[in-house]
Amino acid sequence: MSYTYYEAINWNNVEDMIDKSTWEKLTEQFWLDTRIPLSNDLDDWRKMNDAEKRNIGLVFGGLTLLDTIQSESAIEAIRPDCRTQHEEAVLNNIQFMESVHAKSYSSIFSTLNTKAEIDEIFEWTNTNEYLQKKAETINEIYRTGTALQKKVASVFAETFLFYSGFYAPLYYLGNNKLANVAEIIKLIIRDESVHGTYIGYKFQLGFNELEEAEQNEMRDWMYDLLYDLYANEELYTELLYDDLGWTEDVKTFLRYNANKALMNLGMDPLFPDTANDVNPIVMNGISTGTSNHDFFSQVGNGYLLGAVEAMRDDDYLIGLDS
Numbered sequence: 001m002s003y004t005y006y007e008a009i010n011w012n013n014v015e016d017m018i019d020k021s022t023w024e025k026l027t028e029q030f031w032l033d034t035r036i037p038l039s040n041d042l043d044d045w046r047k048m049n050d051a052e053k054r055n056i057g058l059v060f061g062g063l064t065l066l067d068t069i070q071s072e073s074a075i076e077a078i079r080p081d082c083r084t085q086h087e088e089a090v091l092n093n094i095q096f097m098e099s100v101h102a103k104s105y106s107s108i109f110s111t112l113n114t115k116a117e118i119d120e121i122f123e124w125t126n127t128n129e130y131l132q133k134k135a136e137t138i139n140e141i142y143r144t145g146t147a148l149q150k151k152v153a154s155v156f157a158e159t160f161l162f163y164s165g166f167y168a169p170l171y172y173l174g175n176n177k178l179a180n181v182a183e184i185i186k187l188i189i190r191d192e193s194v195h196g197t198y199i200g201y202k203f204q205l206g207f208n209e210l211e212e213a214e215q216n217e218m219r220d221w222m223y224d225l226l227y228d229l230y231a232n233e234e235l236y237t238e239l240l241y242d243d244l245g246w247t248e249d250v251k252t253f254l255r256y257n258a259n260k261a262l263m264n265l266g267m268d269p270l271f272p273d274t275a276n277d278v279n280p281i282v283m284n285g286i287s288t289g290t291s292n293h294d295f296f297s298q299v300g301n302g303y304l305l306g307a308v309e310a311m312r313d314d315d316y317l318i319g320l321d322s
Contacts, residue, residue, distance in 0.1 A: 009085040019086035022198045026093045029194070031159075031187050033104035036180050038111040044177045045112050051243045056178075058240055059111060059165040061125035064105040066162055069135055069142075071098035074157070077142035077150045078199065087202065094195050101188050108181055130236035134161055134229060151203040152222050152265060156229060159196035159261035160254070162188075164237050167250045167282060175282030182285060189286060200264030207266065219267065226258060226270060249279045 014020045045053070075095035083087045109118045125131060138161070141153040166185055173182035207215060233254055241247040256278050259269035275283055 007085070009089065011086070014086055015084045015172075016086065018198070018201055019084055019090055022090050022194060023086070023093065026090065026097070026191070029187075030097075031189055032100060033107040033184060034109075036104075036184055036187075038108060038180050038184075041178045041180045042111070044179075045171075048177075053112075055168055056116065056181075057109070057121045057242060058124060059168050060105045061109055061121040062095045062128075062131050062236075062240075063162060064102055064122075065125050065131055065135060065163040066157060067102035067105070068100050069139055069158055070154070070157060071095055071102055072141050074098070074154045077145075078147075078154060081147035081150075081203070081206075083205070090198065097195075101191065104184050104188070106252075108184065110133070112181075128236075128239075130232055130239065133232050134236075137225075137229065137232075138216065146307075147207050148203055148218060150204070150222065151199050152225065155196050155200045155264050156204065156226065156261050158192045159264055160191060160226075161233065161256040163254055164233055164240065164250060166239075166286075167246070168252050170282045170285035171246070171279070172286040186285070196264045200261075200266070201278050204266040207285065209299045222262075222265070222267065223270065226262070230254065230258060249282075253278050253282060271318060 011020070048056075057153065069112055075091050075098070079088060082091065109121065114120070138153050138157055141149050166189060169182040169185045170179060172178045173186075207218060210218065234251060236246050237250045237254065241250050252273050255271035255273040256275060259271055259273065262269055
């Protein structure tokens with residue numbers, strides 16, 4: 001008599017091909033912060049004024065907090081509702097890369113900042129009311145939300161909440177400054193693009209199984225959550241960018257990415273802002289391609305890992321009814 005106590009994962013029999021294509025995309029994109037020559041940006045850093053340096057430190061502190069939540073809480077919250085074994089494997093990959101992202105900011109800090117400055121950044125990060133509010137809002141959903149609500153929280157974090165922090169390095173990249181720091185951000189954006197579309201796709205599978213009344217309830221909850229997060233994000237953006245005079249441009253960027261998050265979830269955009277409204281210097285930098293160079297010699301500031309294409313918004317939104 002034979003029986004199955006535990007089922008071995010079989011990659012030769014994949015139930016959902018999106019799991020396989022996502023695994024392949026993520027492994028093709030693999031990178032580590034230790035391969036980016038951050039010290040090459042020190043000349044640019046020394047020429048920046050105090051307000052610019054302070055802004056960079058604070059935005060990266062905030063990004064570290066968000067990636068810590070995503071690595072420690074998000075995947076653990078989503079994992080119990082996996083549809084396939086292959087989905088769980090993909091989530092394992094995502095969780096590891098979120099830890100890589102969180103660590104990469106510390107590599108930036110150790111290159112650009114003194115120990116005292118780093119301690120000050122983390123003290124600010126761990127006590128700032130706006131950062132802590134979005135951390136609490138997202139993490140409480142991971143703790144107590146439904147399976148679909150947890151996926152919404154993750155997509156909102158990946159595709160919306162990170163972008164107040166991403167704006168500054170992308171802006172500097174467009175002005176030929178901090179190219180290697182910005183390269184790390186571009187690599188993170190490339191990963192987050194896959195994470196957001198993949199988890200959004202899994203959300204849509206579950207959403208389409210709901211009754212109409214349940215769909216309407218979920219949709220209302222989702223938009224209410226986004227309104228609350230955006231209101232907090234406006235205050236956070238004012239705190240970060242008022243001194244530089246960039247606040248309104250950053251808010252436009254946030255609204256554009258909030259729409260992208262909704263689209264990942266198969267929903268209609270909320271705000272009128274489009275790519276044409278975003279500062280073109282930043283849109284140039286947001287391209288998910290990286291500089292092409294020799295991985296082993298560390299020449300340049302990207303990875304040569306075969307032909308890795310940039311992620312498109314519609315890569316996984318196939319065969320789904322919004």
